[in-house]
Amino acid sequence: MSTLRVALVQLYGRPTKQECIANAISQIRQAKDRGARLIILPECFNSPYSTAEFGRHAEEIPRGETSQALAKVAAELGVYLVGGTYPEREGTRLYNTCPVFGPKGELLCKYRKLHLFDMDIPGRCTFQESAALTAGDRLATFSIGSLKIGLGICWDKRFPELAACYRQLGCDMMIFPSAFDPYTGPLHWDLLGRARALDNQMFVALVSPARDPTTEYVAYGYSLMCDPWGRVLCRAKEEQELLITDIDLKMCGEIKQQIPILRQKRGDIYELKAMK
Numbered sequence: 001m002s003t004l005r006v007a008l009v010q011l012y013g014r015p016t017k018q019e020c021i022a023n024a025i026s027q028i029r030q031a032k033d034r035g036a037r038l039i040i041l042p043e044c045f046n047s048p049y050s051t052a053e054f055g056r057h058a059e060e061i062p063r064g065e066t067s068q069a070l071a072k073v074a075a076e077l078g079v080y081l082v083g084g085t086y087p088e089r090e091g092t093r094l095y096n097t098c099p100v101f102g103p104k105g106e107l108l109c110k111y112r113k114l115h116l117f118d119m120d121i122p123g124r125c126t127f128q129e130s131a132a133l134t135a136g137d138r139l140a141t142f143s144i145g146s147l148k149i150g151l152g153i154c155w156d157k158r159f160p161e162l163a164a165c166y167r168q169l170g171c172d173m174m175i176f177p178s179a180f181d182p183y184t185g186p187l188h189w190d191l192l193g194r195a196r197a198l199d200n201q202m203f204v205a206l207v208s209p210a211r212d213p214t215t216e217y218v219a220y221g222y223s224l225m226c227d228p229w230g231r232v233l234c235r236a237k238e239e240q241e242l243l244i245t246d247i248d249l250k251m252c253g254e255i256k257q258q259i260p261i262l263r264q265k266r267g268d269i270y271e272l273k274a275m276k
């Protein structure tokens with residue numbers, strides 16, 4: 001496999017969970033029709049992005065209705081499906097979780113957001129995910145052929161150590177289902193995606209909900225894919241959009257030869273270690 005066709009599915013929220021799922025599935029089918037093998041949904045795609053709503057929308061993963069619907073469509077279409085994120089319930093705890101389904105509908109892995117989004121920019125954006133959610137406690141990867149992919153969620157991309165740990169584990173791509181806001185979006189979205197890609201010489205996909213000014217939390221939009229050179233390969237606008245891109249996997253090996261920074265790390269002076 002030297003190229004991989006990837007779909008970044010930027011979705012509007014819908015009034016009910018069932019309508020959100022139906023909208024996602026219709027876009028997933030279109031992505032498959034356009035040849036995508038890896039399909040990625042945005043953060044919190046089946047629920048309003050609101051600490052007051054997470055509990056009402058939460059479900060067990062993979063037993064809940066969203067996971068069942070995604071597993072079914074992944075198996076029917078034979079695709080790799082990164083199920084964006086949705087609120088997960090386990091016992092009394094809630095998590096912001098990204099499940100990944102394989103082409104047989106199997107759950108390949110699930111990742112729970114490690115760094116919770118607690119931001120306070122007065123008059124611009126205040127959000128306290130930690131008031132409702134528990135943070136995850138481990139990394140998660142899956143592979144498509146020889147391509148190893150690491151998962152993070154939105155705020156996680158602000159932590160360069162996380163992407164660097166995935167790099168150490170051999171990942172050549174990171175996927176961040178995300179939902180930046182219209183204040184930090186223009187300032188940091190591209191920059192963080194490009195920086196994580198360039199630092200680690202990997203592809204980086206950021207997938208956002210579409211922008212809807214009528215919702216309590218307004219998402220930025222502008223889903224994008226960066227290549228290992230730190231270039232933006234493709235970028236959505238603000239509306240719902242299905243973004244399809246072919247990534248050239250040879251690029252990962254080439255840049256590592258040409259700019260061999262990963263081999264030049266000074267393990268005798270500093271060290272980075274993934275604990276789990």
Ligand SMILES: O=C(O)CCC(=O)C(=O)O
Nearest residue numbers: 117154155179180181184
């Ligand atoms: O990092 C930001 O500016 C926004 C983060 C966010 O929206 C999230 O983690 O869901």
